[in-house]
Amino acid sequence: MAPADMGTTAQKPALHWRFDFGSYGEARRFLDQLADLSKRDSYYPNINFGKTYVNVSIDAEGQMELGEREAAFIQEMKAYAAQGPA
Amino acid sequence: MAPADMGTTAQKPALHWRFDFGSYGEARRFLDQLADLSKRDSYYPNINFGKTYVNVSIDAEGQMELGEREAAFIQEMKAYAAQGPA
Incomplete structure (x- = not known):
């Protein structure tokens, strides 16, 4: 099959990341840092x-x-996700 | 087709809720309240x-x-989700 012709409707693909933490506290700190970046x-x-x-x-x-x-x-x-435990 | 026999493997179905808010601030307050409940x-x-x-x-x-x-x-x-704007 020929690849679909994306034409002018081509979009950048969505970006996804998964971050795993050693504890809820670390995950929560990361969420708070993300909230600051978002703001x-x-x-x-x-x-x-x-x-x-x-x-x-x-x-x-x-x-x-x-x-x-x-x-x-x-x-x-x-960088925030890579920080160790506080 | 006969319904599948769930036998002893039957589990409670997962529960899902969607809450919509008028602003990011309200959604964020709800997330903080959920975090307190979780703790x-x-x-x-x-x-x-x-x-x-x-x-x-x-x-x-x-x-x-x-x-x-x-x-x-x-x-x-x-109840938290139903609170109006602060």
Whole structure:
């Protein structure tokens, strides 16, 4: 089969990350840091979380909303997730 | 076709709720209230949220974990969601 012709409807694919933590406290701290990033950049990604994990999704529309700040948002989110226990 | 015989593997179905809010501030307040309920009952449901909505899921395992406190957790969660803007 030939690949579908995306034509002018092509969009950037959604971005997804999964972060696992050693405790609820660490996951909660990360959620609070994400909330601060969201407030600063006025962008609110879709977030799914349980006791010790956080999934973050940024869809094509979100990538447009974030614009040039997208890279900073993603870099800082990853840096926060990589912090050890407080 | 005959219905599947669930036999001894039958589980309670997962419970799902969707709550919509008028603003990010209200959704965030509800998330903080849920976090307090979770801490009190040592139970952490699966939560999915965006700027103005929060989805909460409690699976069969969670219903067992919550035990008799299940009804209280659910009632209080709904009461918090029904609060108007602060």
